[in-house]
Amino acid sequence: MSGASTTDAVTDAALARETKSDRTLHALIFVGLAMAVAIAPFLLYPVLVMKILCFALFALAFNLLLGYGGLLSFGHAAFFGMAGYVCAYAAKVWGLTPELAILCGTAVSALLGFVLGSLAIRRQGIYFAMITLALAQMIYFISLQAKFTGGEDGIQGVPRGKLFGLLDISSDLALYAVTAVIFFAGFLAIYRIIHSPFGQVLRAIRDNEPRMISLGYRVGRYKLIVFVLSATIAGLAGSTKALVFQLASLTDVHWAMSGEVVLVTLVGGMGTVFGPVAGAAVIVAMETYLAQFGASVMIMQGSVFVVCVMLFREGIVGRLARLFRVSL
Amino acid sequence: MEFRGFRAVGGVSLNVRRGTIHALIGPNGAGKTTLFNLLTKFLTPTAGTIFYKGEDITKVKPADVARRGLVRSFQISAVFPHFTVKENVRIALQRRLHGDSFDFWRSQRVLHALDAESLELVEAVGLLAFANVPAGQLSYGRKRALEIAATLALDPEVLLLDEPMAGMGHEDVERTAALIRRVSENRTILMVEHNLSVVAALSDRITVLTRGQILAEGDYATVSADPRVVEAYIGAGHA
Numbered sequence: 140m141s142g143a144s145t146t147d148a149v150t151d152a153a154l155a156r157e158t159k160s161d162r163t164l165h166a167l168i169f170v171g172l173a174m175a176v177a178i179a180p181f182l183l184y185p186v187l188v189m190k191i192l193c194f195a196l197f198a199l200a201f202n203l204l205l206g207y208g209g210l211l212s213f214g215h216a217a218f219f220g221m222a223g224y225v226c227a228y229a230a231k232v233w234g235l236t237p238e239l240a241i242l243c244g245t246a247v248s249a250l251l252g253f254v255l256g257s258l259a260i261r262r263q264g265i266y267f268a269m270i271t272l273a274l275a276q277m278i279y280f281i282s283l284q285a286k287f288t289g290g291e292d293g294i295q296g297v298p299r300g301k302l303f304g305l306l307d308i309s310s311d312l313a314l315y316a317v318t319a320v321i322f323f324a325g326f327l328a329i330y331r332i333i334h335s336p337f338g339q340v341l342r343a344i345r346d347n348e349p350r351m352i353s354l355g356y357r358v359g360r361y362k363l364i365v366f367v368l369s370a371t372i373a374g375l376a377g378s379t380k381a382l383v384f385q386l387a388s389l390t391d392v393h394w395a396m397s398g399e400v401v402l403v404t405l406v407g408g409m410g411t412v413f414g415p416v417a418g419a420a421v422i423v424a425m426e427t428y429l430a431q432f433g434a435s436v437m438i439m440q441g442s443v444f445v446v447c448v449m450l451f452r453e454g455i456v457g458r459l460a461r462l463f464r465v466s467l
Numbered sequence: 468m469e470f471r472g473f474r475a476v477g478g479v480s481l482n483v484r485r486g487t488i489h490a491l492i493g494p495n496g497a498g499k500t501t502l503f504n505l506l507t508k509f510l511t512p513t514a515g516t517i518f519y520k521g522e523d524i525t526k527v528k529p530a531d532v533a534r535r536g537l538v539r540s541f542q543i544s545a546v547f548p549h550f551t552v553k554e555n556v557r558i559a560l561q562r563r564l565h566g567d568s569f570d571f572w573r574s575q576r577v578l579h580a581l582d583a584e585s586l587e588l589v590e591a592v593g594l595l596a597f598a599n600v601p602a603g604q605l606s607y608g609r610k611r612a613l614e615i616a617a618t619l620a621l622d623p624e625v626l627l628l629d630e631p632m633a634g635m636g637h638e639d640v641e642r643t644a645a646l647i648r649r650v651s652e653n654r655t656i657l658m659v660e661h662n663l664s665v666v667a668a669l670s671d672r673i674t675v676l677t678r679g680q681i682l683a684e685g686d687y688a689t690v691s692a693d694p695r696v697v698e699a700y701i702g703a704g705h706a
Contacts, residue, residue, distance in 0.1 A: 336561060336578055337571035343547050343558050350545035353507065354559050354621060355533035357567070364569060 161466045165330075168413060168467075176319050185311040186383065191423045192322040193380040198403040198415030199329050200372035205401075206410030207333055208365040209345030210260075213268045214275025215373055215400050217255065220392025221278055222248040222374030227294040227387035228287055237300045237308060237317070241378040248374020249367055251278070256366030260359055275397060282392045293388030297381060314383060321379050325372050330412060332368060341365055402440075406447050408454025411467050417455045476501045476679040483625075488647070488656045490666045493676035494699060499659040500542055502676070503629050506657075507539045508532045519625075536624035540631065542659075546610050546617075548603030552594050555602050555613055556585040559620035585620070592616040593642055608639035615643065619650055626650070628658035632665055644669060667691075675699070 179188045197219050204210050226244030229235045235243065259270040282288045289295070299309045308314045332338055344351045344358050351358055381387045390396065399422070407418020425443065429436045451458040460467040476498040483489045491499050504510040506517060508529040516525045519537055527535070546555050560581045561568055589598050592612040597605060602613055611631060618626060631647065632640045644665050647656065660666050666673060667687045675682040675696050683693045690696055 331574070332571045334575050335571045335573050336565060336568035336575055339554075339558060339561065339575055339578065340568045343550065346547045346549060347545055349509070350541065350547070351558075352509075352529045353533055353539050353541070353545070354617070355530050355538070355562050357528075357530045360567070360569070364571065368571065 164465060164467075165412060169327075172413075172416070173323065176322070180312060180315045185315045187423070187427055189311075189315055189318045189383045190380070190427075191420050192318050193376050193383060194400075194403060194423050195416040195419035196322050196325045196376035196379070197373050198400055198407065198419050199326060200369045200376065201400045202404045202407075202409060202411075202415045203329050203332060203372070204365055204369035205404060206414075207338065207345065208341050208362060208369075210362060210366065211264075211268045211401075212259070212271040212366075212369075213394075213397050213401070214255070214271035214273075214278075215369075216392050216394060216396035217275035217278035218248045218252060218370040218373040219377035219380075219396060219400070220282065220387070220389075221251055222377035223381035223387040223391050224282060224288050224294060226378035227297040227381040230300060230382065231294060231297050232287075235300075236304050237302055237382055240300075241321070241375065241382065244378030244381070245371055245374040248377065249371040252367040252370020252374075253363070256363050256370065260362040260366060272394065272397070275392075275394065279389070279392045279394065282389060288387070288389075291389065293386060294381075295386055297385040297387065299382055299385065318379055318383060321375065325375055326416075329372065332365075333412070337361070337364070402444055404454075406444065406454055408457035408460070408467070411454065411456040411460060413467050414454050414456035421455070476505065476676075479676070479679070479681055481674060481681070483655060483657050484672070485655050486653070487671040488651050488658070488669050490670035490673045491657060491659045491676060492661070492663070492666060492673060493682070496678075497676040498679040499676055500629060501679075503539060503627055503659065507537060507627060533621070533623075536621075537627070538618050538621050538623035538625070539627040540614050540618050540629055542629040542633065546602040546605070546613050549601060551599050551601055552589055552605070552613055553582065553585050553598045556588050556617050556620050557581050559617040560585055560588075563621050588616045588620055589613075591619070592646060608635040611635060612639065612643060612646075615646065623654065625655045625657065628656065628660075630659050630661065632660060632662050640665060 176188070176192070197215070201212070201215050204212055204215075222244035224244075225247040226240045229243040230237060230240035255271065255274045258274065259267055262270055283290060299314055302308050302317060306313065308317055340351070340356060340361055344356070344361055348358055377391060380391070403418040403422050404415050405418070406421055407416065408414025422440070425440060426436060429439055432439070447454070453461060456467050479498075479502065481491075481502070491502065493499055501510065505512050508524070508527060512525065516523055518524065519532075519535065524532060524535070524537075533539075547558065550558065557578060561578060564581060564584075565578070586595065586598060589595055592615055594605075594609060594613060594616065597609065602610065605613065611634070615628070615631060618628075628647070632643055635643060640662065647658075647669060650656075658670075670687065672685065673687055673690045674684045675690055675693075677699045682699055683690050683696050
């Protein structure tokens with residue numbers, strides 16, 4: 140299977156067909172992952188694991204768009220970061236409860252996804268990527284200049300508050316539980332989207348867009364929907380991260396963050412179900428444990444990326460999937 | 468139709484009558500595929516109008532042209548390589564029977580309801596033995612057959628087939644010709660084809676295109692007797 144007519148970068152291993160046994164395997168991995176997430180805060184620093192979970196969800200959202208929709212967005216930080224600002228603002232200034240603050244951030248991200256997506260999906264390939272980058276840069280400058288974002292300072296000291304006004308989640312472990320629930324809810328939502336009639340159409344468009352048009356599919360609408368879905372979940376991740384760190388800052392809307400999510404997804408395995416989670420774990424752990432080396436982290440990160448792309452183009456999980464001939 | 472000043476197809480007035488098999492032939496570069504792209508709106512004409520069942524569809528979008536029952540196949544085989552043969556047909560059925568699949572919250576298991584009908588179509592083109600094989604692994608001729616099955620899944624009123632027999636072996640050609648004849652009932656078929664014996668056997672009417680213009684039109688006997696057609700094909704009379 141050479142897959143000559145498909146996007147070159149999407150590898151065959153990542154696209155391997157799923158069978159019933161694969162679904163059972165996925166269920167098992169989900170259970171394993173849930174157990175790992177349950178144990179993790181007792182072995183590792185909870186905030187670190189929460190950071191991984193937020194990035195993993197962000198990358199999962201990005202992978203939905205790139206790996207399954209075939210759309211490379213270079214401006215996903217706009218959703219991640221802007222949702223963070225809105226959530227932080229809602230929690231701090233309006234004094235909303237955390238679940239409502241997260242909802243606000245996510246909703247704004249969805250709306251932003253609709254506006255940016257409507258413009259970007261009119262073009263394909265590199266032009267699509269450039270439009271998303273340009274629009275995201277506009278969001279960055281708005282974040283820098285607008286009053287409510289706090290400019291260079293960002294929004295600091297965001298209260299974690301009481302969930303539903305009842306449960307105090309200011310302790311790391313309590314917040315950890317909330318973050319884990321959000322992560323799995325988002326992950327399962329994406330899993331369902333990929334395995335829905337809509338997901339089937341999405342893959343077919345990725346593989347052969349003109350043919351789908353000739354079959355009467357209005358492909359633009361599918362692209363817009365997946366773009367909005369991806370932006371929404373990216374916003375959910377960004378909002379959660381703002382509560383975890385009690386901070387919303389320019390870092391999260393910066394183009395480097397858009398680049399990082401591409402990196403996380405590619406290292407983990409684009410177009411695989413579990414790749415983004417593995418990618419997030421590797422990249423975040425690397426950034427954290429190598430932080431003592433200062434700016435040279437960038438060099439190490441770059442080297443890892445180059446090695447990854449050279450040695451296993453399909454990413455960690457994509458490589459494993461090919462090795463064991465399963466779909467992950 | 469002009470591409471940066473190059474007139475690929477111009478002054479062509481093509482009438483396709485309902486319920487007939489109409490063949491479009493002509494040497495390479497005559498503009499047959501361009502004409503196809505214009506009819507199905509994959510290209511927008513720089514001038515002229517296209518009518519379908521008395522309605523002006525010049526400004527209609529390509530997906531909507533397909534929804535009106537004017538469905539095309541492609542010259543380069545257009546299957547979804549990572550979908551199985553059955554799924555290739557099912558994705559076409561999905562649009563017609565399941566409607567716009569914006570339902571991202573439902574399990575794809577609902578699509579199993581379309582499996583029986585998919586398999587019927589797969590059987591009709593002789594691919595039943597390959598129903599669960601990824602389409603990318605099929606031979607060229609079988610990919611073409613699969614493409615016809617997917618096109619038929621839309622139950623189109625007008626079928627535009629761009630070189631349906633290209634690259635097929637002798638047996639496949641005969642089977643496909645029989646299939647085209649069988650499905651031509653209650654349908655209109657416009658096809659581009661180089662295999663002249665197939666054209667002769669199948670078509671009610673033939674239009675010969677050269678350099679973007681109609682050279683001759685009529686049934687096979689009329690067209691094949693036309694000295695201009697012979698000249699265009701064989702290239703005699705270079706002087």
